[in-house]
Amino acid sequence: xxxxxxxxxxxxxxxxxxxxxxxxxxxxxxxxxxxxxxxxxxxxxxxxxxxxxxxxxxxxxxxxxxxxxxxxxxxxxxxxxxxxxxxxxxxxxxxxxxxxxxxxxxxxxxxxxxxxxxxxxxxxxxxxxxxxxxxxxxxxxxxxxxxxxxxxxxxxxxxxxxxxxxxxxxxxxxxxxxxxxxxxxxxx
Numbered sequence: 001x002x003x004x005x006x007x008x009x010x011x012x013x014x015x016x017x018x019x020x021x022x023x024x025x026x027x028x029x030x031x032x033x034x035x036x037x038x039x040x041x042x043x044x045x046x047x048x049x050x051x052x053x054x055x056x057x058x059x060x061x062x063x064x065x066x067x068x069x070x071x072x073x074x075x076x077x078x079x080x081x082x083x084x085x086x087x088x089x090x091x092x093x094x095x096x097x098x099x100x101x102x103x104x105x106x107x108x109x110x111x112x113x114x115x116x117x118x119x120x121x122x123x124x125x126x127x128x129x130x131x132x133x134x135x136x137x138x139x140x141x142x143x144x145x146x147x148x149x150x151x152x153x154x155x156x157x158x159x160x161x162x163x164x165x166x167x168x169x170x171x172x173x174x175x176x177x178x179x180x181x182x183x184x185x186x187x188x
Contacts, residue, residue, distance in 0.1 A: 083107040093131015098122030120179035127174040137166040142187040
């Protein structure tokens with residue numbers, strides 16, 4: 001191959017695979033380097049990141065660092081997001097007529113967990129005041145009391161046990177209805 005100026009070369013027609021080898025000058029000596037080694041293990045600085053496909057994947061234990069923004073928090077690292085489903089267990093405070101069924105969804109952002117779940121009896125379900133509705137939240141509650149909001153056919157209040165519990169219990173009696181739906185947020 002005859003020597004050519006870089007400006008005379010044709011452009012690559014496909015994205016680089018990383019296995020290509022390029023000549024570079026290092027310490028006054030021309031050596032070869034793979035494209036994949038050009039930025040491996042090095043910080044990349046950019047003013048904008050645009051993905052046309054795929055996801056940004058962050059290694060375990062790392063996240064998005066917001067420390068450049070003013071704040072007095074103890075952590076400005078966004079390192080935890082999860083959403084999913086779980087099956088709430090039948091709590092000991094429930095009176096179920098017919099067969100028990102339940103469903104639950106959750107979203108966890110950092111230490112904040114939002115749940116939406118339902119417990120039901122095929123005929124009816126009720127709960128006594130301070131009775132346990134379920135005992136298996138998807139994440140253990142942090143060392144504080146947390147209040148959840150209840151959305152039910154008949155008005156009632158619920159709370160989640162503090163001090164590292166996983167209980168959801170009724171503050172007041174839920175009269176017999178088709179189901180008890182609870183939506184709320186707590187800290188882990």
